[in-house]
Structures are given as structure tokens and as C-alpha cells.
Amino acid sequence: MNQEPKSPAAESAPQPRRGGGIIGKKLPRPDRSPSVQSYVPEIAKGMGVLLDHFFRNTRDMVFGQRNDPVLEALEPGINTISYPEQKRPYPERFRGLHRLTTREDGSPRCVACLCCSTACPAQCIYIEPAEYPEGDARRGYERYPARFVIDELRCIFCGFCVEACPCDAIRMDTGAHAVPYDSRDQFVYHKDLLLSFANRRGDHQTRNPRAESPDPGWPGIDRLGKHG
Amino acid sequence: MNALQLVSTLLKIALVLGVVLGIGGALTWNDRRMSSMMQDRIGPNRAVFVLPPWLARTLFAAPAFLVAGALAAWAYLSPAPASVAASVRATERILITLELSVLVAWIGLAALTARATRSSPANGFERWLASTVRDPRNVFYAGLAAHVLLIPARYAIAGTPLSASLKPILFTAGPVLLAVVVAASALYAASLVPATGFRLRMAGLMHTAADGLKMIFKEDFVPKNGDRLLHSIAPMFGLFPPLVVLAVVPFGDVLCLAGGKVAGVVPSAGICTDPASSVTMQVLDLDIGILFIFAMSGAGVVGAALAGWASDNKFSLLGGLRAASQMVSYEVTLGLTLVGAFVVYNTLRLDDMVRWQGENAWGIFVQPVAFFLFFAAATAETKRIPFDLPEGESEIVGYFTEYSGMKFGMFFFAEYLEIVTSSALLVTLFLGGWQLPFLHRDGLTIAFGDTVLLHYGMTHLSVTLLQVATFFGKVVLVCLVQAVIRWTLPRFRYDQLMRLGWRTLLPLSIANIVVTAIAVLVVQSSPGAANVLELLGDLTQGVVAAAMIAAVVALVLWALKPVTRAQTVLSSSAELAQAQGGTRATPMQA
Numbered sequence: 001m002n003q004e005p006k007s008p009a010a011e012s013a014p015q016p017r018r019g020g021g022i023i024g025k026k027l028p029r030p031d032r033s034p035s036v037q038s039y040v041p042e043i044a045k046g047m048g049v050l051l052d053h054f055f056r057n058t059r060d061m062v063f064g065q066r067n068d069p070v071l072e073a074l075e076p077g078i079n080t081i082s083y084p085e086q087k088r089p090y091p092e093r094f095r096g097l098h099r100l101t102t103r104e105d106g107s108p109r110c111v112a113c114l115c116c117s118t119a120c121p122a123q124c125i126y127i128e129p130a131e132y133p134e135g136d137a138r139r140g141y142e143r144y145p146a147r148f149v150i151d152e153l154r155c156i157f158c159g160f161c162v163e164a165c166p167c168d169a170i171r172m173d174t175g176a177h178a179v180p181y182d183s184r185d186q187f188v189y190h191k192d193l194l195l196s197f198a199n200r201r202g203d204h205q206t207r208n209p210r211a212e213s214p215d216p217g218w219p220g221i222d223r224l225g226k227h228g
Numbered sequence: 229m230n231a232l233q234l235v236s237t238l239l240k241i242a243l244v245l246g247v248v249l250g251i252g253g254a255l256t257w258n259d260r261r262m263s264s265m266m267q268d269r270i271g272p273n274r275a276v277f278v279l280p281p282w283l284a285r286t287l288f289a290a291p292a293f294l295v296a297g298a299l300a301a302w303a304y305l306s307p308a309p310a311s312v313a314a315s316v317r318a319t320e321r322i323l324i325t326l327e328l329s330v331l332v333a334w335i336g337l338a339a340l341t342a343r344a345t346r347s348s349p350a351n352g353f354e355r356w357l358a359s360t361v362r363d364p365r366n367v368f369y370a371g372l373a374a375h376v377l378l379i380p381a382r383y384a385i386a387g388t389p390l391s392a393s394l395k396p397i398l399f400t401a402g403p404v405l406l407a408v409v410v411a412a413s414a415l416y417a418a419s420l421v422p423a424t425g426f427r428l429r430m431a432g433l434m435h436t437a438a439d440g441l442k443m444i445f446k447e448d449f450v451p452k453n454g455d456r457l458l459h460s461i462a463p464m465f466g467l468f469p470p471l472v473v474l475a476v477v478p479f480g481d482v483l484c485l486a487g488g489k490v491a492g493v494v495p496s497a498g499i500c501t502d503p504a505s506s507v508t509m510q511v512l513d514l515d516i517g518i519l520f521i522f523a524m525s526g527a528g529v530v531g532a533a534l535a536g537w538a539s540d541n542k543f544s545l546l547g548g549l550r551a552a553s554q555m556v557s558y559e560v561t562l563g564l565t566l567v568g569a570f571v572v573y574n575t576l577r578l579d580d581m582v583r584w585q586g587e588n589a590w591g592i593f594v595q596p597v598a599f600f601l602f603f604a605a606a607t608a609e610t611k612r613i614p615f616d617l618p619e620g621e622s623e624i625v626g627y628f629t630e631y632s633g634m635k636f637g638m639f640f641f642a643e644y645l646e647i648v649t650s651s652a653l654l655v656t657l658f659l660g661g662w663q664l665p666f667l668h669r670d671g672l673t674i675a676f677g678d679t680v681l682l683h684y685g686m687t688h689l690s691v692t693l694l695q696v697a698t699f700f701g702k703v704v705l706v707c708l709v710q711a712v713i714r715w716t717l718p719r720f721r722y723d724q725l726m727r728l729g730w731r732t733l734l735p736l737s738i739a740n741i742v743v744t745a746i747a748v749l750v751v752q753s754s755p756g757a758a759n760v761l762e763l764l765g766d767l768t769q770g771v772v773a774a775a776m777i778a779a780v781v782a783l784v785l786w787a788l789k790p791v792t793r794a795q796t797v798l799s800s801s802a803e804l805a806q807a808q809g810g811t812r813a814t815p816m817q818a
Contacts (some may be wrong), residue, residue, distance in 0.1 A: 040600060046716040047709075054266040055710075059787055061265070063342070183447040 098195035110169035116161035124154035137213040284426035292414030296407035303403035325402030334371025443637035458538035463638035466531030480509030539630035547627035551618030568744035582661030589765035591658035600601035606650035614717040662695040667772040
């Protein structure tokens, strides 16, 4: 039991009325005076606050009493990157736009096996395979893409096509991101455009070796010997 | 229609279109500039043109030299007439050229002093400015003193032999002095262009221009199941009404061209009524005036509703429905509010309304309640914050969800044009149109009742130019107020919007009509009221004039208040980054 005498403040505090009445802390009610309800003085007050900030900041900038925010953002030591004047470097394995790698003679390395378009979860790759012409050593052994189309708007940049490719023919190592175009059909990349892209070193080929038809390591050589 | 009317109509259309489209474009810029300035962040000024030094120098110097050459030619081709001592026109020419010379001189010197004190001075003159003058404010005070001294100097020597001998010289020397000052300032500015080129940013105006250009070249997308025709027509319906409404808005008093009246003083009473030799400062002089405006601005709802319907999109349809119901609701208030104004002005013609306000008192004093009601309803008609429910970008994207490219740009620009239009209407109906306090057709006359305190004669041409400038200046000011409202208020809820329109504004506007009608009847039936009201009207003119002067003085004093900032406040993360030597990125490796 509390033996301490009550403080004078507690004694003089108003006691709650008996027999009903609201007991507890009185909450401030919303101000419904005419000046608030008619909006106009309150709007004027709000506009005053806003104009105060506006004029103060404008004056300071116009009279050069503070640094120009644009030029300041370009100063060293500011941790905001001012794109596009400054660019954050992409990491080594950044998945950018696709490119089609080439063989040494400049023809596409792709053999039109449709592995990438099958693996693609967004179904953004369309390939039309074609046979090499009569007399080409590769005819009957591997095909080439007559058309190779990637819809970069559908693409989700998952990289499954690169994983699926058995020939290292499609890669995403251009280090470039999609460009804003004016219309949708400009986002549909065709074979020639994809072949024209290079990796970050400006290389159109890939470093993974591949044996071509005259090479002794070409797997089709036995087949030629057997059936040709 | 004679040749004068044809030419003047074409000129007036070009003027109104040019100014209004200019204000609309500047408003799109101002909207972003203002938001960035009040939140203290980087504004829309990333777009930069780097001009090569020779081009920048030419751009600085060439227009100034053209102006200077024109002034010199003017001075050479119009020698002082024999009656130069008594001519109001001659006095005006001398005073204006001298005041402008002083103005150009002190603005240039102040900018130069600011530059010299902020960065290292380039030559001996700048070193002198930096060491002796020290502060651009001193140049301002000196310039102000020179401006003020010119006026008593003129009165002091008026009528003396000195004035008679000085006036013919100054008649030629004034324009020459102005030409020299302009050319010298431009030459100095051109010499300051750095060798690396001039970075033209114009505080972000280029950014707006770039945005407009981008809109034109973007893809024009039409939804597959949308109505192709209506989808294409809707933006035009949005853009057309705000432009055509401006045809009947007067932006100046009648300009008399007969018999060299332009260069002389015309009497204050009596309007030159001969249509063959006078030009009304109004593209379309219609008797139905304000009714034409209601008919046209009522058509504005069609654009939004069509866009919502033709887009084949639920959100667009919601936006279109909201726009239709909101604009129709507030159209009622807009119309009824003005009935009170008709009763007082006793006309439907907008130019007569403005004339009435000049002779008696501005509409805001005669119909204060109507002013606020009209302002609220007009803001709602422009479909902007706090009434931007048809757009409501955070709930439904709005009636232009399915629009892209310049079609979207047209809706967007139509909104800003509606601001200009509603501001022009507000100025015409309630803020005195092209009237300046105490400025009459024959010059400045400060009079209360029958006591004339001051009369200052001005030529017809300068009065008219001042009126046109006044009208567009007032429009810009009201546009700025609307922009501030946009940045201050949050959006209404839809039921609040409807309640405000139908249960608050509409009954108030009807009550306003009743009270106005009774007041007009009382005034008309009591004989002594007219004199008292005239004096009261003159007093309101005095109040407006005093308020304008006080606002300018307060603004200048406030702008001159020195502010010292110890340091730019950086965020803690930026300070940390700075301590680490910064996080500036290396150039991209690709």
C-alpha cells in the first residue's frame, strides 16, 4: 500500500464526475472555426510558407549565395553519380545486349540448333535455320541461321540463351544496355545488327576455340570420310 | 473590312498567340523550376548547349549592336522639331532614353561587380570594382539615386532658359547615349566568354524545349481496340477551346491611328469611334463577349471525355467520366458567379467591363465573393491540383493514359493554356484588365473625387503600350498564383469535390446574385450614393497603387538583405564519402 502523502498537484487535479461522463485524457478536437472551414485563410497561410521557401532559395541561387546545385553535383567528393555525364562502371560479368559471335571468316558461329530459343523463358528469340549451299563442307553436318531475331523488349536478360548455346555463338558481354528508341520495332534486333556488336574489347569473336571444317579437330571430318 | 482591319487583326492574332503560347511554355518550365526551388533540389537544368566562343560572342553582341544601330539611326533621322520645348512627345523621348541608359548601366555594372567580387578580377577596371565598390548593392543604390534624381532635375529646369537650350541637344543625345551604353555592355559581355565555350542553360528553359522536341519524335501509339478517329481528334478538342477563348479578351484600349494621334496626347473622355482609323486591342469584338467564352470553354469537356472513351481502357474511361462530371458541375458555378458581375457592369462586352472597372473600381472590390468563387471554379475547370481528379496520377492515371508522343503533349499543353486562359478571364473580369490605377487615356491623373492631385501627360502610344504590358503582366502574375496553389494544396477526394461544387459554391453564387441585385437597386434609388461611391472607387485605386508600390519596395528590400552561409550543408553520407576521398566513378570501361 502506498504510504506516501499525495502531492498537492494530484489533489488539486479535477476529479472525474461520478455517474457517467467520459473518464480519461481529453483529446484535442479538430478545429472547425469559420476561418478553417472556409479554406481561404488557411490556403493563404500555406501559400505563404511555400513562397517563403521559394523566394529564399531563388534569391540565394540568383545572387550566388550558394553553390549551383548542378555544377556542385559534378564536383569530386559528391557521392551522387550525375548520369549521363558520369557513368557507373558495369561489372565484368554484366549481362548487356546480346551479340552473335563470328568465326574467323566473319560468318556467324551459330549453327541454328534452336537451343537458345528453346531455353528462352520470354520466348524472345526467333531463328530460321537454313542449309549451307551445295559444295560447302559443312552442308549436311551443321546449319546456319537465315534469320536470327531477338526482341529486346521481351527479353528479361536472364542469360539462359548464353548458357544453352553449345557453340558459344550468343553472348551478352557487350557491356551496353538497351537504348531508348522511338518505336517498338526498333527494339527488334536482326542478325546483321547482332553480328555487328563487339564485346568490351572490340572483339567480334570469342576466345573459346572451335575447330572448323578444314581443321583436323573438326568432328565432322570422320563423317565426311565415311559418307563423302 | 478594310486593309487596316485585316492587317491589324492578323497582327493581333500573332501577338496573342505568341504571348500566350510563350506564357504556356514558360509555365511548364516554371512548374518544375518552382518545385525544385522550393524543395531546394536540382531543377530541370541538365540540358546544356555548349556554344563555341565565336558563336556566343556573336549572339551576345549582334542583337545589341542591331538595337544600338537602330537607336543611332533613329536619333539621326528624326532631328529635333522647332516646337521641341513644348512637345510632350519630346519630353517623353528624352526621359525614357535617359532612364533606360541609367538602367542598362547599373544592371551591367552590378552584374560585373558581382562577378569581380566572386571570382578573380580580369583587368584593372574589375580590380577597382572589387576593391572600391566591393558590393553589387552599392551599384544598385547609386543607380536608384540616378533614376530618382532625373525626375526632380526635369521639374527643376522646366521652363527655364537652360531647359530650352538643353532640350534640343538631349532630344538627339538621349538615344545616342542609350545606343552607346547598350553597345558597350554587349561588347564587355562578349569579351567575358571563356575560350572553352559558353554553356547555355537558361535556368532550365532548354530542358523544356528538349522535352517538347522529344514529344514530337516519340512513337504515336493507338490502342488496338480503341477508336482511331476519336482517339486522334480528342487532343485537338482539348487544345482548341483555351486558344479560341482568348479571341474575345481585350488586352488594351482602343488605339486611334487618325491624324498623328498616336504620337500625341488624346483626350481622356470620348473613345475614337471611327472604325476606319482605330484599332481595338481585341481579336474578335463580339457583343455577346462572355457568352462566347462560356460556349467555347464548355466544349473543353468534350476533349477529356472523348479521350477517356476512345482509349479502350478502364482507367481512361474513369478519368474521362470524372472530367466530364467535374467540369459540368463547376461550369454552373462559373456561370452563376458572373451574373452578379453582369448586374454591376451592365454589359456582356468584355472591353466595356474593363472600361467600367477603370472608371469606377476593380471587380475584386465590387464583387469580392464572386472573385473567390470564380477563382475556385476556374481552377477546377483547368483540371489541375487541387482539382486534378480526372488525372489523379496516383490513383488512376487519367483520361490520357493511352496517349503518347505529341498527342499527350497536346493534352499536357492544353492544361497549361487553360491556366493562361482562366487567368486572362480573371484579370479581365475582376482585376481591371488592362487598367493601371490612375492611368487614363491622356496620361497619369491622380484624383480623388473632384480634387486632382497630379496630372502627367503621356502620348497615346506609350499609354497603349503600357496597358498591353499591364494586361499580360497581370496574367503572368495570376498564372504564378495558380502555380503556387498547385504546389501548396493536396488533391480533394471525389465526394469532397462534388460537395464543394454543389453544396458550397453554387448556393454562395446564388446568394451573391441576390445580394448584388438588392445592392444595385438601393444605389440606383438613392440620389446621394453615386458621389460617395465614386470617391470610394477612387480610394480603391489608391489602395491598389499603394499596394503595388509597397510590394515592389518590399521585394527589393528583401532581395537586398545580405545572407551569409557558413557552409553548404551536406548529408552525413556525403561527408563520410568525402572523408574517404570521394566516390567519383572511374570512366566506363566499355
